[in-house]
Amino acid sequence: MKRVYVNEEWCLGCRLCEYWCVFSASGEKHFPFAFDGGAKPPAGIRVESAGGINFAVNCRHCDDPLCMKSCISGALSRDDHGAIRIDKAKCVGCHTCIAMCPYGCIVSGGESMPIKKCQLCASRDYTPQCVSHCPAGAIVFEEE
């Protein structure tokens, strides 16, 4: 399946991907409205920076997903595109998936959602916004 990959050679650590991720999930039409005057909700992609190396990490949509296996309410499932999606109505906010994810790619979702993870921008025709807005072409959406 196509996944979001990051090439650390080109990642600038500008963190624009995080902001476009939030905007993408917000459903808002205009970019600034997704942030409510500066508050930044959690994003499904996160840039790690240390020692001059930057690297954006997000859900691997694992072949053997521990998050899905551990979910006590059946809120996580895989869709036709292979993306592991959250069913907000079923999620009880136990955060077991956060503890189980070996990559640390599921985070607490803040006020609007119990958890937050990359869903491959399913609501935007599976066009990951972190990829389209990466100024360095460091984030790609492709088969491995």
Added chain:
Amino acid sequence: MIDYIQPDYEVVRNKDLCIKCKVCVRQCANEVHVYDEKRDVLFADNSKCVNCHRCVTLCPAKALKIVKTDHCFKPSANYTKEIIYDIYRQADTGGVLLSSMGTPKDYPVYWDKILINASQVTNPSIDPLREPMEIKTFLGRKPEKIEYAADGSIKTEKYPNLELKTPIMFSAMSYGSISKNAHMCLARAAEELGTFYNTGEGGLHEDLYKYSPNTIVQVASGRFGVHADYLEAGQAIEIKIGQGAKPGIGGHLPGQKIGPDVSRTRMIPMGADAISPAPHHDIYSIEDLRQLVFSLKEATDYKKPIIVKIAAVHNIAAIASGIARSGADVIAIDGMRGGTGAAPSRIRDNVGIPIELALASVDSRLREEGIRNNVGIVVGGSIRSSADVVKAIALGADAVYIATPALLALGCHLCRSCHSGKCNWGIATQSPELVRRLNPDIGYKRLVNLVTAWSHEIMEMMGGMGINSIEALRGNRLMLRGIGLSQKELDILGIGHAGE
């Protein structure tokens, strides 16, 4: 000490739009944007802003703009703000003023005062989408006439020529003045376009030897990075005598830009300033130039054309005539509006002549003397669009060199701060975290797009004139008319006035 210099630009942040993502803080190498955690505010230190638009371009909320300050002196047409600040700067430092890229001064741009012809009724125009249109160009010495042997084979001695799919090449920019990634973009684009890029005088990085079939190597007065393999790597060798932005002076790459890679490529010690002398110390006459031309030919087995690059200066026609007799295969002329990675401001802004006049007088002189076929002519120094290319070729050029448009395609915003070494776009810098901002995979495609677009436009304009081969456009000054030019200017350009 009193700081007499006030900021030229002001950063304007629209607080309604700003989401405090701090991309501006992270991306500005000049440290203009600052986030104060205690007060949760972003502010900008305008005095550090060079107006490169990195923050404006990357701001996802479109909350930023840069404006020219309206802070002013008492108005004077003579002592302008620029003049006053230059005096303050020199009083501060005692140094020569440095600038980058082409002169911003308001010299006439003759390209914009020349109009191109088109066919109507009496001769048909040609649609390049439906009919063949040839812009392939051969660059180098041409035989006077062709003689055939009895079996039909060509008897005439053929001279080495460069074959260009489009009459546009990337002009010399050294590794050192621009980043390795920028060089990589130029090399890959030249390969895909079937044209050439020029190494400049900084040698050729070992990773770029694979682009040898599309490389022109330069030998300049500093002779940095010149060795047998380097000369072999070029399809042509360019002797750089002068540069349009700084005729008559050499170059100076500051020691801090000379890290391990640049040091190895240039074959000079790390951290030592790389100073190119003003003249070649072995060239004091056309006869001396001839010796270097033939040394280089001898070293490369007479297989490669030799280009001699000169800046456009007052006696350009006589100088070019000498060069055409020196054994050189191509003369490259660089006009005074051309760019540079660093030049003394006074020289950049006051020395040399515009490329249009230089080209016209050189082509006319070589024709009068019957030696135009001895050499190809390449012009650079502010070729800004395909229309400039068409006009240059009609004035007599074989091909053009572009550099500033190539850098613009790579993201340059002409902030003219290359000499600071802190290029936010990863072009004119050697700092690894800034160089990384220019991804060659993206950059080379943008260059290919630019030159492809220009090539299409050249074909459109040729078709409009009813010309289907670039050879028929070359030196075809009847296709040009001047507008708003004096008789003297028209005479030098060798064109009539519009309406004539």
